[in-house]
Amino acid sequence: MHQKPKPHFLNNIFNSNDFNKEELEAILPKFKQKAFKKNSFLLEQGKAANEYWFVESGFIRSFVLDIKGNDITTNFYSVDDIVIDWPSFFLRNPTRENIQALTDCVCWQLDFDTFQKLFHSIESFREQGRTTLVKSYFNLKSHNISMIADQAKERYENLLKENPLIIQNVSLKHIATYLGITDTSLSRIRKEISSE
């Protein structure tokens, strides 16, 4: 008996539907595996993002500090997600965002210069990159509309439905600021839901 070769994690991201063999051989080896300890930072405010990552395992969040020093969660990331500060990475300027591991994580990292070579030389790579960015834009806009159109309770229920893993793995406080409410309010919303 022989063993099946274990497929590379990055084949979840780059697969043979969208890329031919040569392209995969040009792309996959450029990524470096990186482990992050719980609470370590992938990016800190004031620095420019020079890398991005795909998450193989673990949970991550990004956040900013507002004028009063309040910590506001801007996004959560888990398996297969891309972790990137789009503006800082592409505009090459210092960011306002912090990106922090919420658990021990394994990620696959690519740096800007390598990205640029792939982007300008492989059509399918730039098509996929553009698609990923645009989906990210779409999610951000949906979140934005939801902040205006929906009640806090509805926003929480949507997150629960779309992304149950987040709720199970992330502290209430971080979820609350992502939803634009206080942890106190979110606790009450949970109570109300559990008593239905």
Added chain:
Amino acid sequence: MHQKPKPHFLNNIFNSNDFNKEELEAILPKFKQKAFKKNSFLLEQGKAANEYWFVESGFIRSFVLDIKGNDITTNFYSVDDIVIDWPSFFLRNPTRENIQALTDCVCWQLDFDTFQKLFHSIESFREQGRTTLVKSYFNLKSHNISMIADQAKERYENLLKENPLIIQNVSLKHIATYLGITDTSLSRIRKEISSE
């Protein structure tokens, strides 16, 4: 005496810092001038965006309808801005957004197929396209954070500072939904500011 040749509007967007002569000659003639009457739609929900525009003159807004049928302004556009529904244009799927002229407008239009040819053949064109998208992402995220971190009054004052032309040319109701408040509240905020 001879006259100076009037520069083409699109030279505001595509200039010789970022593009060489041949590139400009490949790009500029692909855009078609389009006039839109006040209240006419550039894009309607349910359709897929197959074009985008640069605004030479006039004011435009995009909006969505929420579940209860409330109209929520998602963005304003004026001179030199790009008007595009990024997700619909690139993912080629039906949109939730409506884009409507608030005044008579003159725009310059490019369609998807032509865009694709330029994007994949001209490096500087795709660099600029990516930059434009990423800036748009950045603005959206800033708006998002502001919705969570700032009071309605602060959001209004920021808009007033960043984009005074909008306030002078757009109805209070549309500005209010963009800021995530009712027209009633915005009217009170205005009153409060004017009495300071």
Added chain:
DNA sequence: AACTTTTCTTGTCCTATGGCAAGATTTATT
């Protein structure tokens, strides 16, 4: 296991903003 720290819940009271409706003002239409 004991202790410390962080997270979550709950109570009391407060504030920003919403809902509705009437009137005033401006803008569009005949």
Added chain:
DNA sequence: AATAAATCTTGCCATAGGACAAGAAAAGTT
């Protein structure tokens, strides 16, 4: 100019969610 239709303001009252503080519970540390 007269009328109609939007738009904007204002009053009154309602409510979602915030501020603060005290415990309870859970997680991390020695």
